[in-house]
Each structure stands twice: as structure tokens, then as C-alpha cells.
Amino acid sequence: MTYKKSYEEINEKIRRGEAVVVTAEEVIDVVAEKGYAQAAKEIDVVTTGTFGPMCSSGVFINFGHAKPRIRMQKVWLNGVEAYGGIAAVDAYIGAAQVAENDPENKVYPGRFMYGGGHVIHDLVAGKEIRLEAISYGTDCYPNKSVDTVITLADVNEAFMFNPRNAYQNYNCAVNLGDKTIYTYMGVLKPKMGNAAYSTSGQLSPLFNDPHYRTTGIGTRIFLGGGIGYVAWNGTQHHPNVQRGENGVPMVTAGTLSLIGDLKQMDPNWLVGLSYLGYGPTLAVGVGIPIPILDEEMLRYTAVEDKDIFLPVVDYHQGYPYGNHTDLGFVSFRDLKSGRVNIQGKEVVTTPQSSYPRARQIAAILKAWIQAEKFELTQPVASLPGADSPIDFKSLPDRQPNGVISMIRNRR
Amino acid sequence: MKNRVVLYFSAAQSERPIIYQLIKNTDLIVNILKADINPQKEGYLVVELEGEKDCYEAGIKFLKNLGVIVEPLSQTVVWHDELCIQCGACASFCPTQALAIERDSMIVSFDNSRCVVCGMCLDCCPTLAIKLHFEVKEAV
Ligand code: SF4
Ligand code: SF4
Numbered sequence: 001m002t003y004k005k006s007y008e009e010i011n012e013k014i015r016r017g018e019a020v021v022v023t024a025e026e027v028i029d030v031v032a033e034k035g036y037a038q039a040a041k042e043i044d045v046v047t048t049g050t051f052g053p054m055c056s057s058g059v060f061i062n063f064g065h066a067k068p069r070i071r072m073q074k075v076w077l078n079g080v081e082a083y084g085g086i087a088a089v090d091a092y093i094g095a096a097q098v099a100e101n102d103p104e105n106k107v108y109p110g111r112f113m114y115g116g117g118h119v120i121h122d123l124v125a126g127k128e129i130r131l132e133a134i135s136y137g138t139d140c141y142p143n144k145s146v147d148t149v150i151t152l153a154d155v156n157e158a159f160m161f162n163p164r165n166a167y168q169n170y171n172c173a174v175n176l177g178d179k180t181i182y183t184y185m186g187v188l189k190p191k192m193g194n195a196a197y198s199t200s201g202q203l204s205p206l207f208n209d210p211h212y213r214t215t216g217i218g219t220r221i222f223l224g225g226g227i228g229y230v231a232w233n234g235t236q237h238h239p240n241v242q243r244g245e246n247g248v249p250m251v252t253a254g255t256l257s258l259i260g261d262l263k264q265m266d267p268n269w270l271v272g273l274s275y276l277g278y279g280p281t282l283a284v285g286v287g288i289p290i291p292i293l294d295e296e297m298l299r300y301t302a303v304e305d306k307d308i309f310l311p312v313v314d315y316h317q318g319y320p321y322g323n324h325t326d327l328g329f330v331s332f333r334d335l336k337s338g339r340v341n342i343q344g345k346e347v348v349t350t351p352q353s354s355y356p357r358a359r360q361i362a363a364i365l366k367a368w369i370q371a372e373k374f375e376l377t378q379p380v381a382s383l384p385g386a387d388s389p390i391d392f393k394s395l396p397d398r399q400p401n402g403v404i405s406m407i408r409n410r411r
Numbered sequence: 412m413k414n415r416v417v418l419y420f421s422a423a424q425s426e427r428p429i430i431y432q433l434i435k436n437t438d439l440i441v442n443i444l445k446a447d448i449n450p451q452k453e454g455y456l457v458v459e460l461e462g463e464k465d466c467y468e469a470g471i472k473f474l475k476n477l478g479v480i481v482e483p484l485s486q487t488v489v490w491h492d493e494l495c496i497q498c499g500a501c502a503s504f505c506p507t508q509a510l511a512i513e514r515d516s517m518i519v520s521f522d523n524s525r526c527v528v529c530g531m532c533l534d535c536c537p538t539l540a541i542k543l544h545f546e547v548k549e550a551v
Contacts, residue, residue: 040426053537187504194503283538349492351499354498355517356517356518
């Protein structure tokens with residue numbers, strides 16, 4: 001008879017301090033020792049983790065009102081612009097925002113020493129942040145400029161809302177050109193001098209729940225050292241792709257949109273990054289618990305590095321210009337060993353995502369659940385699955401003339 | 412004793428078998444850490460010299476008598492553990508395994524004694540945890 005557990009049964013065990021929780025690495029050993037059926041019966045929760053650069057992250061902040069009031073039209077935090085077109089004193093600071101007056105790539109490759117990701121890190125670290133805002137002045141909001149200092153404790157709300165995190169699979173990047181290139185996948189040496197990758201493999205959340213069976217809208221998670229939730233599917237969520245027999249996508253697939261209160265997060269798990277020649281971003285720590293509802297879930301979580309394949313993509317011509325060369329796939333196990341074979345050539349691998357940190361996140365989440373601090377949630381709605389007819393759209397190339405006159409007429 | 416120095420050669424000196432003579436005359440162990448030197452061009456060598464103290468001194472004197480400029484290696488690389496997020500990117504750029512990943516744990520460590528200050532790792536660290544430190548050493 002196949003064994004089944006409900007969310008409520010698992011939470012009941014968590015409350016009694018009896019839940020059996022293992023990490024997505026540990027589950028592999030349990031299965032090797034006891035087999036799938038027995039492991040599914042014994043294990044209640046498997047914890048996952050990932051810590052790497054995640055563009056498409058950011059924070060909504062409500063600053064509180066100045067005296068006299070201002071309708072902030074443009075907003076800067078430590079000289080990095082935050083989007084102010086939301087309401088009078090609400091703004092959104094994006095991880096990838098470049099600082100005002102940054103030399104960018106004028107001296108190529110640019111260093112991007114400070115940007116949105118760094119502002120978020122400094123905020124969480126409780127540091128003082130310079131807030132500048134300007135406006136045109138209205139009857140209700142007469143103030144035209146503020147220049148002050150704030151900390152996270154001073155603002156009304158600050159919540160992280162990341163439109164796209166936890167990519168399920170990602171390209172392994174190489175450079176087929178004959179010059180070094182500087183990308184969001186790091187420095188890529190010419191003539192396939194290295195191969196960069198960014199995932200935590202067998203620890204990565206969506207590799208352990210390839211069909212989004214237990215990860216859905218409302219799932220409670222570890223986010224940036226605090227508690228967060230899955231808010232929606234992420235942008236560019238594209239689940240109907242080529243998958244292996246184990247359900248694991250062979251190319252970029254699902255993504256998650258995540259939300260959580262920044263005030264209870266930890267700077268250790270939100271770290272500003274500077275990508276040479278590319279720009280600033282943020283390393284985000286994400287950990288998702290997976291309830292072992294039945295043997296199928298257990299089998300998913302037992303996925304190993306050797307069963308995970310990444311597509312190799314050229315970032316000289318392939319990615320930027322769409323002139324793709326078929327370079328095949330590499331396994332995560334080989335990537336992690338430090339060398340992979342691509343088209344008969346042995347290539348050194350360059351990780352971007354931190355495996356030791358991913359492992360720590362899975363362990364922290366495990367400890368939270370064991371300490372009865374964290375219960376699991378059943379998704380309130382599912383994410384679009386592998387059979388949903390989602391196209392991966394590109395930007396249309398059209399003449400804007402007609403639209404321009406339409407906008408004019410409206411004025 | 413063991414020390415790292417930078418040897419600056421003029422175009423004329425770079426033609427001569429100076430390192431050969433240095434080893435032969437002084438019995439020093441010479442480990443070339445970095446070289447940018449071509450015949451008929453000026454250039455430099457970063458070398459580690461190892462041997463008895465008097466051999467070392469004789470070697471430096473020999474080089475100086477030939478007109479080679481000998482300067483202490485004045486840069487070191489400092490790895491800020493507290494800024495490092497253990498991504499491992501730097502290790503794949505390090506030619507000497509000074510920055511290396513222990514493959515079971517995937518943990519990155521820095522062994523200063525293996526660092527030849529080539530600077531390769533400085534560019535690729537996204538947390539800017541690896542920094543060049545300029546150190547003014549006393550002339551040997
Ligand atoms: S400076 Fe060069 S040798 Fe030293 S740690 Fe960096 S890459 Fe390695
Ligand atoms: S690249 Fe920087 S952050 Fe990454 S492991 Fe090396 S020193 Fe640490």
C-alpha cells in the first residue's frame with residue numbers, strides 16, 4: 001500500500017516536535033540506505049536551498065511623510081535611484097539599479113562598485129542610508145525636495161518583492177569568441193576558457209519539486225534569512241520545456257516571485273554584488289521546504305547532481321545575438337567537479353552560486369522546522385505546470401508612428 | 412631564507428642569461444612566479460629566491476652589479492573572509508591554487524603562500540572580497 005501524508009498531518013508532527021526533516025542532500029543517503037518506499041514513510045519534510053545572484057529582486061519601501069509633505073517624484077537611496085511612481089512616499093529599489101553618476105562601461109569593463117543590491121544589503125544591515133527626493137509641489141504635497149538619512153527601523157514598511165527568483169535550471173555560459181567578455185554570468189575567457197554556471201543542483205528548490213506539486217502560491221519559505229512566501233509564478237516562468245525522465249527541465253524553465261518582510265531578514269543572506277562589465281545585483285538566499293506527501297514527492301527530492309543537466313550556451317554570439325551554436329548539455333556533477341567536457345574540450349568551471357551557502361540554508365530551514373518555528377503551508381493555488389501553453393515571447397519590432405499620434409491626441 | 416623580489420631588466424640585459432648565471436654562481440633556488448620579458452625589450456621577472464643568507468645576499472649583489480633593478484615585491488593579495496560568499500568563482504581563475512575549492516564541501520580557501528599576485532582573481536569576485544594590498548617593504 002502506498003503511504004500518504006497530508007499537510008495537516010505533517011504540521012501536527014512538527015508541532016509535537018516529532019517531524020523527520022532532512023536536507024535535499026541528506027535525503028539521497030537515506031534513499032540509498034532504505035529505498036524510496038521506506039524513506040517516503042519515514043521522512044516528513046525535505047529542505048532545499050540556493051544562494052546566488054538573483055536579478056529581478058527588489059524592495060518596496062514606505063518612507064513615512066516629511067513635514068511639509070512631499071509627493072516624491074524621483075527618489076535616490078545612497079545615490080541609487082528607486083522608482084517613485086507608485087505613490088507619494090512609496091518607492092521600489094531594484095537590485096540591478098546602477099548608481100547615479102556611475103562610470104558604467106565608459107572605462108570598460110566597468111566595476112559597478114555600488115548599486116541597488118548594495119543599498120538593499122546596507123538597509124538590512126541597519127546602516128544609515130541617505131534619502132534624497134525631489135518633486136514639483138502640489139497643494140496637498142507642497143514640499144519640493146528632501147535630503148535626509150534613514151535606517152530600516154525608521155521606515156513604515158519595507159518588504160522584499162522579487163519578480164523572478166529561484167530559476168529552475170539555467171544556462172552554463174561559455175565564450176566562443178577570441179576576446180574575454182564580461183557578463184552577468186561573470187568573466188568568460190575566450191575560446192571556451194571557462195564555463196560559468198549558477199545553481200545549487202541537488203539542493204536547488206525547483207529541481208526538487210520539478211512539477212511544482214507542493215511549491216505554489218502561498219508557500220512559506222526561507223527568504224533572505226527571514227520568512228517569506230511564494231507570491232506568484234516568477235516572470236519568464238516557462239514550464240513547458242524539454243524535461244528528463246525525472247521531470248527535471250533540461251533548459252531554463254520555472255521561476256518564482258517571492259515576497260517577505262525585509263525587517264526580519266539578515267544581511268548575511270542578502271549580499272550586494274558587482275559584476276565586472278555588467279552591473280550590480282543581489283545575492284539572495286532562498287530555501288523551500290518540500291512536504292513528503294507520498295513516494296512521488298520523495299522520488300523528486302532524491303534527485304542527484306548527476307541527474308541534472310544544464311544547456312551550454314555561447315555568450316559571444318549565441319545569447320546576445322541569437323546566433324546559437326549547439327554545444328550540448330553538461331551534468332551538474334561534472335560542473336561541480338571543476339571540469340567539464342564540452343565538445344571534446346576539457347573546460348574549467350566557474351561557479352556563480354554558492355554551494356556551501358545553499359547547504360547552510362537547507363540546514364537552517366531544517367532547524368527552524370525541528371524547533372517548531374516553521375510550519376508548512378499548502379499552496380492556495382498552483383503555478384502553471386509543464387502542460388500549460390505558455391510561449392516564451394520576444395519583443396516585437398514595430399514602427400511606433402501610429403502609437404505616437406495616438407498618445408498625442410490623448411493629450 | 413626565502414624572499415620574493417621583482418627584477419627589472421633593461422633591453423640590453425634581457426639578452427643575457429642572467430638567471431642561469433645567478434643559479435650557477437650562487438646556488439640559489441630560483442622560482443619564477445611571473446615574467447614579462449622578451450629579447451631586446453625591457454621587462455621584469457617576479458622571482459622567489461631561496462637559499463642560505465649569504466648566498467641570497469651574494470645573489471642580490473650579483474644582480475645589482477649587472478645593473479638589474481631589484482625591488483621587494485610590494486603587493487599582496489588580501490582575502491576578506493567576512494565579505495566572501497563562497498561562490499567559488501575566483502578559484503577557477505587562480506593559476507596557482509592559492510584560491511582553491513575543496514570539492515566535497517565546495518568551500519573556498521586562500522593560501523597566501525601560494526599567491527603570486529597575478530591579479531586574475533581581483534576582477535572576477537562579485538563581492539570585492541579580494542583586494543590588492545600595497546606594502547612598502549624595506550629594500551633588501
Ligand atoms: S592574485 Fe593570482 S595567484 Fe594570487 S590568489 Fe589571485 S589569482 Fe591566485
Ligand atoms: S569570488 Fe569572491 S565571493 Fe566568490 S569565493 Fe572568491 S572571494 Fe569569495
